[in-house]
Amino acid sequence: MPEFAPTDWDALTALALRLGLPDERVAALRRRLDPSYPRPGVPYTLVAGRPDAGIELLLGRWLGPEVADALLAAGGKPLVVGPTPGEVRPKLGAWPGYAKPAAGSGHLVVVRSAGKPAADVLAQLGSVGYFDKLVLVTRLAQPFHASERELAQSLSGLAAAAQVLVVAVPGEEPSADDLAEVCALGVAQTGQAGFDAGRSLGAAVWFTGKERPPGTLEDVGSYVGATGADTAAAHAGMTRRAVRGLLADLRQRAEAAPAPSAAAVPEDEQDRLTRELTGYLADLGRDLDRQVAGGRATTSDRLRTHAADVVRGWGAYVGIEGHWLKYVDRLRPGAHAALLEEVRAAVSTIEYDPGRPADPGRGPAAAPDWFTARAMRAGIGLAAGVGSYILVSVLLTRVAAVALPDIAVTLLSSVALVAVGVVAYSVSRRWFPDPTLEAVARAAAVAPPDPGAPPGVLGWQSAERRVAAWFREFIRARPASPPTSVGRWPFGSAFRSTPDDHAHDV
Numbered sequence: 001m002p003e004f005a006p007t008d009w010d011a012l013t014a015l016a017l018r019l020g021l022p023d024e025r026v027a028a029l030r031r032r033l034d035p036s037y038p039r040p041g042v043p044y045t046l047v048a049g050r051p052d053a054g055i056e057l058l059l060g061r062w063l064g065p066e067v068a069d070a071l072l073a074a075g076g077k078p079l080v081v082g083p084t085p086g087e088v089r090p091k092l093g094a095w096p097g098y099a100k101p102a103a104g105s106g107h108l109v110v111v112r113s114a115g116k117p118a119a120d121v122l123a124q125l126g127s128v129g130y131f132d133k134l135v136l137v138t139r140l141a142q143p144f145h146a147s148e149r150e151l152a153q154s155l156s157g158l159a160a161a162a163q164v165l166v167v168a169v170p171g172e173e174p175s176a177d178d179l180a181e182v183c184a185l186g187v188a189q190t191g192q193a194g195f196d197a198g199r200s201l202g203a204a205v206w207f208t209g210k211e212r213p214p215g216t217l218e219d220v221g222s223y224v225g226a227t228g229a230d231t232a233a234a235h236a237g238m239t240r241r242a243v244r245g246l247l248a249d250l251r252q253r254a255e256a257a258p259a260p261s262a263a264a265v266p267e268d269e270q271d272r273l274t275r276e277l278t279g280y281l282a283d284l285g286r287d288l289d290r291q292v293a294g295g296r297a298t299t300s301d302r303l304r305t306h307a308a309d310v311v312r313g314w315g316a317y318v319g320i321e322g323h324w325l326k327y328v329d330r331l332r333p334g335a336h337a338a339l340l341e342e343v344r345a346a347v348s349t350i351e352y353d354p355g356r357p358a359d360p361g362r363g364p365a366a367a368p369d370w371f372t373a374r375a376m377r378a379g380i381g382l383a384a385g386v387g388s389y390i391l392v393s394v395l396l397t398r399v400a401a402v403a404l405p406d407i408a409v410t411l412l413s414s415v416a417l418v419a420v421g422v423v424a425y426s427v428s429r430r431w432f433p434d435p436t437l438e439a440v441a442r443a444a445a446v447a448p449p450d451p452g453a454p455p456g457v458l459g460w461q462s463a464e465r466r467v468a469a470w471f472r473e474f475i476r477a478r479p480a481s482p483p484t485s486v487g488r489w490p491f492g493s494a495f496r497s498t499p500d501d502h503a504h505d506v
Helices: 006-018 023-033 055-062 065-073 119-127 146-154 176-192 220-225 229-256 267-293 300-316 319-331 335-347 370-399 406-430 437-444 460-476
Strands: 044-049 079-082 097-099 107-112 131-139 159-168 200-207 351-353 456-458
Touching: 006 023, 006 229, 006 300, 006 335, 023 119, 023 229, 044 055, 044 146, 044 220, 055 065, 055 107, 055 159, 055 220, 065 079, 065 097, 107 119, 131 146, 131 176, 146 176, 159 176, 159 220, 159 229, 176 200, 200 220, 267 300, 267 319, 267 456, 267 460, 300 319, 300 335, 300 351, 319 335, 335 460, 370 406
Parallel strands: 044 107, 044 131, 079 097, 131 159, 159 200
Antiparallel strands: 079 107, 351 456
16 A cells, blocks of 8 residues: 655645535545554444344344443444443544443444435544444345445445344244355445455354354354454555545546636736745745754755745645735635745755854954053153152242242242153153054954854755746746646556445545
C-alpha cells in the first residue's frame, strides 16, 4: 500500500471542497490510512444483520438474552459489546454499550439494519477508523437476502475483511452438500459486495441448539472474535477500495460541474493584491530572521522548510494571510497550490549565513591630545603666577622698609603674577609639547577592531521579488475553463475505479 504525502491530502481536500464534497470524507479516509490514529479497545469486529434474521438469535444464545434485549433497546444505533464499551465511541455522539467480554480483549459493534444503514450511522462508524473484520449474520432458512447484500456492500469500505455466519435452528437438517453450497455462496456474495482479493475470509454455519451436525461451528466465539494476519493483510484492500470510491465520486462531481467562467481582475485590484502579498512575504522574511537569531533554524534546509510550511498554513484560512488567500482562491481556483509550488521553487535559492565572529585585534592607539598639553602648561603657569602674587604681596607689606599704599602692592603683585605665569607657561612647553602631525597620523594608521557579523538569511529579497512577479502575472492572466473530466489523480492509476466501486462507500 503506498504512502501518501501531506501535499496529496491537501490537494484532495481542496479538490473535494471545490467540487462540493464534504472535507470530512477525505479526513475520515485519512484517519483510516493513518496507523497512529487512536483506536482504544482494538480489535474491532463489526457484526451486522437485518432484523429478525439471525442476529438476535446469535446474541441471545451466545452472549445471553440480556445482550439481545440491549440490541433491541438501542433501536437503530450500533451496540458496543466488550470489556470497556465506553472507550469505543464515534467522533461525534455516543453509542449504547453492554459490558461483557465477547471477543477477548476486543469489542463487538453490532449493527441491526434492514439494508444500507442511515447516513449518520455510516458516518459514525467511519469516524472510529476502521474495523478489523465484518461478520455478516444471515439465516439458513433464507440466506443472503437482497437487503443483506446491500448491507454488506455499504460496509465494505469500513471493514478490512469479512466473514459470513449462517445461523441455523434445531429442526433444520441440511446435508453436507447443502452446508458446502451455502458456505461457497457466502464467500461469493461477500466478494461481490466488495470483499475481494483476499478480503473474504470464508463462511460457516452455526446451530443454536446443543446438538450440532458435523461440519458446523462448535465455538462461535472463536470464529467471530478471530483476528490476525489475515485481517491485517486485508487492510490494504479496504483502503484501496475506499480511495477508489473517493476518486470516483470526485470524478463524477467534476464531470457534472458546470464549466466556470473566469472573470478578469481589475488593474487596481491586481495592484492591491500584489502589494498585500509583498507585505506578507516581507513579514515572512522577518520571521526567518527571527528564526535564525533565536537559533531555531541553523541550516538552509530548515529555512526553506519553515518558509514553505508557513505558506501552506495560509490554506487554513486563519489570520489576515488566510483571508487574503481565501479571496484569491475565489478569483483564481487553485491559487494556494500554485502559490505554494512557486514559493518552494523560490526559496530553494535562499541560504543560511552563519555570520562572522568579532575580532577585537589591537585596537586604535591613544592619539596625542593637543587640548591636554595646553591645559597642563596653562595650569603650571597659573600656579606659578599665583605663587609669585602671594610672595610679592607678603614681601611688600611685611618686609619692605617703606610702607606702600595698597593699590601699589596690588599692582606690583599682579605684574609679578603675569610675568611669572608667562615664563612658567613657556618653560613647561618642554615637558608638555604640542602633538606633531606625524604622531597623529601614526595613531590613526592603527586599524580598528572587527565587530563581526550576526547570522542571517541570504537571498530572501530575490526570492520575494520572484514570488511577487509570478503572482502579478498569475492574477493578471485569465485562466481557461477547466475540463469537464479529471485527467490525473494524485494516487495514480492503481486506484482508478469503475462506476459501481464507490456506490456504497462512506
